Amino acid sequence: MKILFLNGPNINLLGSREPDKYGNKTLKDIEEFIQKEAEKNNISVTFYQSNIEGELVNKIQEAKGLYDGIVMNPAAYTHTSVAIRDALLAVEIPTVEIHLSNIHKREEFRKISLTAPACIGQITGFGENSYKLGLIAIIDYLKK
Numbered sequence: 670m671k672i673l674f675l676n677g678p679n680i681n682l683l684g685s686r687e688p689d690k691y692g693n694k695t696l697k698d699i700e701e702f703i704q705k706e707a708e709k710n711n712i713s714v715t716f717y718q719s720n721i722e723g724e725l726v727n728k729i730q731e732a733k734g735l736y737d738g739i740v741m742n743p744a745a746y747t748h749t750s751v752a753i754r755d756a757l758l759a760v761e762i763p764t765v766e767i768h769l770s771n772i773h774k775r776e777e778f779r780k781i782s783l784t785a786p787a788c789i790g791q792i793t794g795f796g797e798n799s800y801k802l803g804l805i806a807i808i809d810y811l812k813k
Contacts, residue, residue, distance in 0.1 A: 670711075672807055673736040674703065674800070675725060676718035677744030683769075691769045692796045699797050706801055710808060722750055729756040737811050739764040740803035747772065747782045757787035763810055767803040768793040 676696065679686060684695035694702075700716045707714040715736070719725050725746065732739060739762050746753055747768070757764050764787065771794030772779045785791045789810055792802045 670738075670808065670811060671713045671715070671736045672707070672804065673728070673732050673739045674700070674714060674716045675728060675739060675741040675743070676716070677725060677742060677746045678720040680742060680744050681718050681720070694797045699800050702797065703800050703804060706804055710804075712804070712808060714804075722746055722752055725750075726752050726756045729753065729760055729762075732762055733760040736762060738762060738807040740767060740800065740807055741765070741784070741788075742767050742769070742799075743784050747784050748778055750783060754784045754787045757784065763807065764788045765803045765806045765810075766791040767799040769796050769799055770794060 680696055683691055683699070684693055696718060703714060717728050729739070741764055743750065743753055743766065747766070766782065766785050766788040772782070773793065782791065790806060792799050792806065795802055
């Protein structure tokens with residue numbers, strides 16, 4: 670089983686960016702944590718982060734036929750990207766949307782996800798564990 674982890678804008682700044690909202694772990698720390706969890710389940714994971722919407726769309730399109738599932742933190746694009754939503758719908762790869770913070774407890778504009786309706790589910794508010802829960806959710810979904 671092959672899972673693609675996608676991360677949107679500013680996720681590369683984790684560890685130093687608003688640690689009160691996003692925690693102290695870096696993206697590399699989270700990737701290493703997820704890699705260990707994936708290995709326990711004999712799962713192959715690939716990580717990709719971009720601050721550029723079109724690059725994320727390209728990665729989603731390229732994933733068709735290569736990955737069984739996607740775990741995605743679209744970050745700010747959650748609330749703005751019809752392009753990412755359309756790419757997810759086009760490739761029909763089961764996707765779990767994740768967020769470090771609880772977007773439903775934040776500013777009004779953050780409570781709306783354009784991408785979630787193209788996903789099988791959404792995990793929000795568990796910090797770095799949102800990534801682990803996303804991995805568990807996509808594995809469970811794909812095994813059914």
